[in-house]
Amino acid sequence: MTVRSRSRPIARVFRATAAPGCRDELLQRFHSSSAALVNSKVGCLKYRILEPIDALTAEVVFESVWRDLDAVKVAFGDAWRQSHLPEGYSALMTAYSVHHFFVSESSTTKFDSETAKFPLGVISGHGDKSAECPLCPRKRTSPALIEHLV
Numbered sequence: 001m002t003v004r005s006r007s008r009p010i011a012r013v014f015r016a017t018a019a020p021g022c023r024d025e026l027l028q029r030f031h032s033s034s035a036a037l038v039n040s041k042v043g044c045l046k047y048r049i050l051e052p053i054d055a056l057t058a059e060v061v062f063e064s065v066w067r068d069l070d071a072v073k074v075a076f077g078d079a080w081r082q083s084h085l086p087e088g089y090s091a092l093m094t095a096y097s098v099h100h101f102f103v104s105e106s107s108t109t110k111f112d113s114e115t116a117k118f119p120l121g122v123i124s125g126h127g128d129k130s131a132e133c134p135l136c137p138r139k140r141t142s143p144a145l146i147e148h149l150v
Contacts, residue, residue, distance in 0.1 A: 009103035010066045010068060011065050011100070012063070013098065014063070014097070014098045015060075015097050015098075016059070017058050018058045018092060019058075019091070019092055025092055030060065030062045033086050034086070038075075041074075041075040042071065043067040043072070045067060049061070049062055058094075065103060069100075082098065084098075
């Protein structure tokens with residue numbers, strides 16, 4: 001099945017190397033202000049914060065998934081290709097980058113086929129569990145979607 005690239009979900013991946021002694025504070029800001037920022041934007045489907053397994057590693061990641069490229073552009077404006085740094089972030093980092101990726105159609109979100117529900121918070125800002133799947137036009141609670149995701 002061919003999907004127009006413009007209508008595919010987009011992952012916005014922000015990678016940062018924390019300054020010495022600043023990793024925990026940077027992660028705390030991801031959990032508070034970065035999460036609040038993307039949750040306030042129309043078109044953000046979900047976000048996740050990735051911490052390295054090795055506690056001594058300074059790199060951290062904030063990934064947000066957006067409905068499509070237009071949603072990213074509306075959220076971040078003409079500077080959508082650049083990192084959006086809330087006040088105080090730059091002092092916590094020695095390096096950072098932002099990259100955008102199409103989300104593959106074969107990507108999956110864990111789905112509970114017994115209760116026919118997504119885990120809470122998978123699609124942030126959407127309390128209606130019968131809303132459409134962000135990756136296809138099928139309803140989340142339909143048997144076809146359960147088969148599609150499992």
